[in-house]
């Protein structure tokens with residue numbers, strides 16, 4: 001069935017994404033200044049390892065191999081996290097950037113699992129659905145916990161004075177700024193006539 005093939009591709013993407021996170025989460029845990037955030041990332045790393053194993057079980061059920069797709073989306077999201085780790089910010093403000101990056105990884109995964117579960121349900125693959133549902137719940141809970149832990153961090157960051165003596169932009173930052181102007185320019189024509197947004 002065509003949908004089975006789409007599901008397998010989706011799952012290979014998720015398998016790659018989870019494996020990439022096994023490597024990325026320790027960096028977030030190491031980089032975070034806040035102890036609770038550190039602990040959450042470390043705990044989610046252990047869950048992520050378990051999720052990789054669950055996905056392997058899913059591939060066994062489907063009698064397919066788990067490799068074959070590299071998840072470019074997660075690579076990009078992790079790259080955003082690497083940018084946050086390089087930011088020249090203090091304490092809570094630094095952690096606030098990490099929180100944004102970490103939430104992006106969780107919500108990216110949530111979207112992937114929601115789609116895969118809908119496909120598995122359509123195909124009547126109950127065992128697959130149950131296993132994927134476990135992963136999905138862990139991602140949702142991880143996102144909720146990160147957001148809860150973020151509240152006091154964001155409040156603290158809001159009280160921090162803004163750094164006056166800004167360092168000169170790195171080559172990477174200049175490139176990013178240039179690309180953002182290009183993004184704006186490309187969309188500009190399509191935005192004509194959409195000036196009435198409230």
Ligand SMILES: [Fe+2]
Pocket residue numbers: 018021048051109139
């Ligand atoms: Fe995950």
